[in-house]
Amino acid sequence: MTRVLSCIQPTGQVHLGNLLGALRPWVAGQHTCDAYHGIVDLHALTVVDTPGVVGDDTLELAAVLFAVGLDPELATVFVQSHVPEHSQLSWVMECTVSYGELSRMVQFKDKSASREGAFISAGLFTYPALQAADILLYDADEVPVGEDQRQHVEITRDIAIRFNHRFGDTFVVPEAVTPPAGARVMDLQDPTSKMSKSSTTDAGCIYVTDPADVVMKKFKRAVTDSETDVRYDREAKPGVSNLLDVLGAVTGRPPTELADEFTQYGPLKVAAAEAVVELLAPIQARRAELLADRSELARLLRVGADKARTVAAATLDRAYSAIGLLPA
Numbered sequence: 001m002t003r004v005l006s007c008i009q010p011t012g013q014v015h016l017g018n019l020l021g022a023l024r025p026w027v028a029g030q031h032t033c034d035a036y037h038g039i040v041d042l043h044a045l046t047v048v049d050t051p052g053v054v055g056d057d058t059l060e061l062a063a064v065l066f067a068v069g070l071d072p073e074l075a076t077v078f079v080q081s082h083v084p085e086h087s088q089l090s091w092v093m094e095c096t097v098s099y100g101e102l103s104r105m106v107q108f109k110d111k112s113a114s115r116e117g118a119f120i121s122a123g124l125f126t127y128p129a130l131q132a133a134d135i136l137l138y139d140a141d142e143v144p145v146g147e148d149q150r151q152h153v154e155i156t157r158d159i160a161i162r163f164n165h166r167f168g169d170t171f172v173v174p175e176a177v178t179p180p181a182g183a184r185v186m187d188l189q190d191p192t193s194k195m196s197k198s199s200t201t202d203a204g205c206i207y208v209t210d211p212a213d214v215v216m217k218k219f220k221r222a223v224t225d226s227e228t229d230v231r232y233d234r235e236a237k238p239g240v241s242n243l244l245d246v247l248g249a250v251t252g253r254p255p256t257e258l259a260d261e262f263t264q265y266g267p268l269k270v271a272a273a274e275a276v277v278e279l280l281a282p283i284q285a286r287r288a289e290l291l292a293d294r295s296e297l298a299r300l301l302r303v304g305a306d307k308a309r310t311v312a313a314a315t316l317d318r319a320y321s322a323i324g325l326l327p328a
């Protein structure tokens with residue numbers, strides 16, 4: 001059975017990009033794959049320094065993951081800091097990746113540029129090493145992610161191949177898998193930038209918790225272009241193509257086919273908004289129910305961490321003995 005691993009950071013609120021690019025494909029995958037999904041709280045430390053925030057966000061994010069449909073009976077959902085092997089293997093990864101490779105990471109360039117003049121942690125730079133540990137610990141064949149994470153999966157492959165070459169076959173070399181539509185949901189106000197938790201305004205970002213009227217308003221105000229024809233062309237018509245892509249991802253239909261059904265932007269915006277409202281309604285209701293019993297959520301995460309540790313500990317042992325560290 002294909003082993004799948006993918007993770008999400010507990011920073012800010014979950015948005016439509018996370019949902020379409022990652023969470024929905026994870027839910028679909030849990031029925032056919034052996035699935036592991038982590039809430040990567042240690043990654044969040046690269047940009048968060050306020051006490052208490054990460055823990056609260058972790059539990060809230062767990063509620064969203066279960067509300068979207070991850071089933072603790074099928075998928076292993078865990079918190080990264082509950083599985084100490086992530087930090088342990090991360091050091092080995094840091095020693096297997098070069099300064100030059102880390103310097104080429106687009107996410108580091110973007111995030112450090114946006115924090116100019118503020119504190120830029122060393123963790124922000126070495127972040128891909130921890131991410132490689134997340135993936136390689138689980139012998140993942142596939143890593144279902146949005147398009148923006150491809151580079152991080154590529155560097156993980158390079159690290160795995162280098163380690164296997166140095167110390168003998170130890171890690172499975174994983175592959176990134178992105179969904180056919182929704183792999184790169186763009187900001188509704190700036191369709192040349194991806195929808196992101198760190199967007200400068202909320203107007204271009206649909207949050208999973210947005211009420212129906214807010215979703216409708218954000219879509220109606222979405223930036224398109226001065227032409228009038230509806231066609232799927234991400235280069236020439238990024239705004240319209242983004243709306244078609246969202247509608248396609250939600251309905252499971254090809255964006256090019258959907259384009260033929262609209263002659264004006266207005267009805268396309270409304271159709272995309274309505275589809276998203278319908279998608280979000282049951283998720284919001286289930287999320288509220290789950291958050292009413294936080295101790296049950298915490299219990300589910302402990303069960304997930306126990307399962308994750310069994311796999312992660314075995315892989316860490318294998319890596320240490322491949323290197324030839326003196327057994328404890």
Ligand code: TYM
Nearest residue numbers: 007008009017018021022131145146149183184185194195
């Ligand atoms: P994060 O927390 O930023 O995002 C979680 C997932 O959502 C996807 N995503 C998007 N997909 C489509 N359109 C968008 N606008 C959009 N924005 C985000 C991301 O691609 C991701 O799949 N570094 C990772 C977390 C991580 C990880 C891992 C992922 C840590 N360890 C191991 C996979 C495997 C991140 O910051 O994702």
